[in-house]
Amino acid sequence: MGDMQDFKGRWALVTGASAGIGVALARELARNGAKLILTARRKDRLDALAAELTAKGTEVRIVTADLTEPEAPKQIYDVTAGAGLQVDILVNNAGLGQFGEFAASEVEQELSQVRVNCEAAVHLTRLFVPGMVERGRGWVMMLASTASFQPVPFLSTYAATKAFDRYFALGLAEEVAPFGVNVTALCPGPTESEFFVVAGGDNFPGAKKMISRRMQPAEEVARLGLEALVRGKRTIVPYFAGQATAFLVRFLPVGLITYMVAKVMRSAR
Template sequence: MDTYQNKIALVTGASTGIGRAMAIDLAAKGAELILTARSKEQLDALAQEIKGKGGMVHVFVEDLAQPGSGERLHQQVLAAGLHVDVLINNAGYGRWGQFGEFQRDDYAAMIQLNITSLTDLCHLFMPAMVEKGEGGVINIGSSASFLPVPYATVYSSTKAYVLMLSEALRYEYAESNVRVMASCPGATDSNFRNTASEKSSDRLKQRISKLKGEGQVGDTCERVSQETLDAFLQNKHYIVPGKGNSKFAFLPRILSRAKVLKFTGDAFKKHTAS
């Protein structure tokens, strides 16, 4: 695949952040869009924006943090007579704080969204790509995919899964001309920060607000989108968008696991305590 022109791309979590930026970029590159997220209002507004520029968009509202949601989305796409050339599994969320501060059902929803639904959508949409002899999947991981991150314990673990799954699927499907790539952005100025802290303590919310106020918001969603989509066409097996973020991928290669854990643990403990 060397172009997005005339391809149909499904973007999950398309209502805000990186997913929204990718939808806009893909439309500008000539792709037809299938957008999904929980917010119909936000999806409809994005669809109107894209259509206003001549793009083609289909909207399916689905909460992928719910069991069975991947199958429901797949059935809606098929019922509309659509196929998917590029699947972009962007939907996800995390929590920032002590492991015991959050309820098990919150973690269950995170695992459902970040792991189970992502896996389901790969399993559901990839066979048609194989049959067609072309297609691809972009799974949005995180710089946390490479490291254990205390105080973002479950989130970093789910993102490690995303990277491992993507690399293994890439190998399995290489001869089918179906490419799989993981994109592992670092801190991004998106809705993720708000989501990560919405059930956290006031201390954590204040810390995130301080980081944003100091301009420490990392990369923009637009930059992450552009670098990710370009890397996919270049057939890279993973990318860490943004300047300086690649260090997270290399730390485990130069430090022992114990030192990596101390590095990330000390860094995040400092943030949670301030």
């Protein structure tokens, strides 16, 4: 069983490090002595976070990249591991969501969720994991969600991509465990971040009211997720209500779950 001191002095790559859970993960890794490679689209935010962490003694590099672009993962790899940095910790945190009716949604937004949440995460993992396997150590975190445990109407693509992330993490974890590499699916629920607003959740005021009552601090999600990662836990739901939901949905018919969720979402409009 490891502890977070195992991260000390090791390079950690955090995607989506410009806001929310990504920022919290970066700060928690830095607090435990990791060196950081921060990547996201918004360079100004990366610069601000890098300056904050550098002032506290953390070695930080930034890579501005847009993971909706197919070539972005290889570009990130080329300027990090490809340039000689030994990346032992990969945090696939970047993600997109979109509330709304699928038939009326922007096609590009639906496809971007698949590109970032699935394709880019798989591509980055495929690029960095071989080095971890060769060295006999490493840690990979996949940001899934409590939405990964059941279909979520009006958030259909997002929930499906997060189910992909969780199952990808579970399968990979079994493959690479003999080589000393830990893989964890972090499955947060409503978290204090920009996600709800950016994903168009304001169009569902009832859902917003329900979710806002139980927002979990991003710092707590990050700490619990990284503790699980270093211990080799393969799935972590970082709050009790989410754990209960993930357990209960095993025993309910999928049709009933989707009907109930759709009813709540429709009544919230």
